[in-house]
Amino acid sequence: MPKIHPTAIIGKKAELGDVEVGPYAIIEDGAVIGDGTSVLAHAYVAAGTTIGKDCEVHIGAVVGHTPQHLQYKGAKTYLKIGDRNIIREYCSIHRGFEEGSATVIGNDNLFMGFSHIAHDCRIGNNTVVCNGALVAGHVVVEDKAFISGNVTIHQFVKIGTLAMIGGLARVNKDVVPYTLIEGDSEACSLNIVGIKRSGMAAEAALQIKKIYKLIYRSGLNVSQALAEAAKLGKLAPEAEKMVSFVKSSERGICKHRRTASSEEDI
Numbered sequence: 001m002p003k004i005h006p007t008a009i010i011g012k013k014a015e016l017g018d019v020e021v022g023p024y025a026i027i028e029d030g031a032v033i034g035d036g037t038s039v040l041a042h043a044y045v046a047a048g049t050t051i052g053k054d055c056e057v058h059i060g061a062v063v064g065h066t067p068q069h070l071q072y073k074g075a076k077t078y079l080k081i082g083d084r085n086i087i088r089e090y091c092s093i094h095r096g097f098e099e100g101s102a103t104v105i106g107n108d109n110l111f112m113g114f115s116h117i118a119h120d121c122r123i124g125n126n127t128v129v130c131n132g133a134l135v136a137g138h139v140v141v142e143d144k145a146f147i148s149g150n151v152t153i154h155q156f157v158k159i160g161t162l163a164m165i166g167g168l169a170r171v172n173k174d175v176v177p178y179t180l181i182e183g184d185s186e187a188c189s190l191n192i193v194g195i196k197r198s199g200m201a202a203e204a205a206l207q208i209k210k211i212y213k214l215i216y217r218s219g220l221n222v223s224q225a226l227a228e229a230a231k232l233g234k235l236a237p238e239a240e241k242m243v244s245f246v247k248s249s250e251r252g253i254c255k256h257r258r259t260a261s262s263e264e265d266i
Helices: 192-197 202-216 222-232 237-248 261-265
Strands: 049-051 062-065 078-081 092-094 102-105 179-182 186-190
Touching (some): 049 062, 062 078, 078 092, 092 102, 186 192, 186 202, 192 202, 202 222, 202 237, 222 237
Parallel strands (some): 062 092, 078 102
């Protein structure tokens, strides 16, 4: 049975599993919340929001509210959140913009205080979005990416698997998987720590290093670098993901700033 504080406001058509709802929280009609999830004091869960199991929605968070878009006219849209996500204080996550569209969030993600996920984003699994980070509309964040504090990400950007965005960075180009971004959309090195912690096979890590050097340190343009990467032979799935990401980039990838000696540590 749900444990609901008497001051909470729950829509009659909200669907609640075995959840806990704190004081003055608001859950609108049409919201669906799975077993084991807690919605803490003053949090707001809007219509069209589905939250999976064992999530935490902390104090003052706003989940599933209307998109911040001047052309939004009340279309019926959605926010779909998976299991075991942690949404900290005053985080805001907005639902889709066009009729029937959705913002979609996977499993096991951490959204720290005052972070913002805009309409129609696609967030994978095991990502971290730190305090004050701003993720604009239609952004894709792949699995295990790490977005540091007060980062700003432009709309329609893609953040690749295991990429790490350094604090205060401004990102307006696609971030190649496994890379470290700092400053003004600048790729500084590979995410050495993330690669090592992932348990990736040594051969896959070596291939990623070779591809990174072709793209960012060879003096070749992107098309030429990809042509050289094709000569490496059969790639591990992780390395193939890196190549496919670059090939499919529509906005173009982040530029290179400097060489980091730590790249040699892979």
